Amino acid sequence: xxxxxxxxxxxxxxxxxxxxxxxxxxxxxxxxxxxxxxxxxxxxxxxxxxxxxxxxxxxxxxxxxxxxxxxxxxxxxxxxxxxxxxxxxxxxxxxxxxxxxxxxxxxxxxxxxxxxxxxxxxxxxxxxxxxxxxxxxxxxxxxxxxxxxxxxxxxxxxxxxxxxxxxxxxxxxxxx
Amino acid sequence: xxxxxxxxxxxxxxxxxxxxxxxxxxxxxxxxxxxxxxxxxxxxxxxxxxxxxxxxxxxxxxxxxxx
Numbered sequence: 258x259x260x261x262x263x264x265x266x267x268x269x270x271x272x273x274x275x276x277x278x279x280x281x282x283x284x285x286x287x288x289x290x291x292x293x294x295x296x297x298x299x300x301x302x303x304x305x306x307x308x309x310x311x312x313x314x315x316x317x318x319x320x321x322x323x324x325x326x327x328x329x330x331x332x333x334x335x336x337x338x339x340x341x342x343x344x345x346x347x348x349x350x351x352x353x354x355x356x357x358x359x360x361x362x363x364x365x366x367x368x369x370x371x372x373x374x375x376x377x378x379x380x381x382x383x384x385x386x387x388x389x390x391x392x393x394x395x396x397x398x399x400x401x402x403x404x405x406x407x408x409x410x411x412x413x414x415x416x417x418x419x420x421x422x423x424x425x426x427x428x429x430x431x432x433x
Numbered sequence: 434x435x436x437x438x439x440x441x442x443x444x445x446x447x448x449x450x451x452x453x454x455x456x457x458x459x460x461x462x463x464x465x466x467x468x469x470x471x472x473x474x475x476x477x478x479x480x481x482x483x484x485x486x487x488x489x490x491x492x493x494x495x496x497x498x499x500x
Binding site: 394395396400402404405408409411412415416419422423430431433 | 456460466472473476
C-alpha cells in the first residue's frame, strides 16, 4: 500500500491509503535532537469517529482520518463499508451507504408507526390533482385540459381498483 | 379506419369502455388489461395532439427570428 507524508509535519508523520497513520521520529525532551521510531498511531478513544491526536511544533493537534486522507490522497473512506469516495461536503458515509441508511430509517419508522402509513396511503388514493396528472404525462399544467385530466384520473382510479381487488401492485398490473 | 385522431380517440375510449364493462361482469384480469391499454392509448393520442398544437400553434412565424 502507498503511504504519503502529511503536509506541514516535516516528514514526521505519514498516512497510508487505508487511513493508518504512522510516526517516523520523535524529538527528545529538550527538542535538540531526534530519534527514529516507526510506530502506528492509535486513534483517540475519547472522541467519536476516527480522530488522530499528534504533536506538531509543540502543539497538540486533533484531526480526523478523513480530513488527513482528503489533504494527502484526495478522497474519504466510508465509515460503514470502508470504500473510497469523493465527498461533496464533509461526510462520513458514501452515497450508497447514505441511501441504505435512509431506507432502513424509513422502514423502521413505518414499522413502528402503522397508523401514519395508513393515513398517508389514504391521502394518496383520495387526491389525484391536476399537477400530479401533468407530472405523470410529462406535460405542463396549463397543457392538461379538463377532459384529459378527468380521463387520466379515471384510468388511475380504475387501475387502483383492479389492483386492490386482485391484491396485486399497479406495477405488476402494467407488466401483465 | 379512423381518418382523424379525434375519431381514433373515440374508438379507443369505446373499446376501453366495453372492456371495462366486461371486467365488471367477469372480474378477469385480461379484460382489465385491455381496458387499461385502450385508455392509455387514448391518452397518448391526446398528448400527441397537444404536442402537434405546440409545434403549429400561434405565432407560426416570428419576424425577429427570420433570416
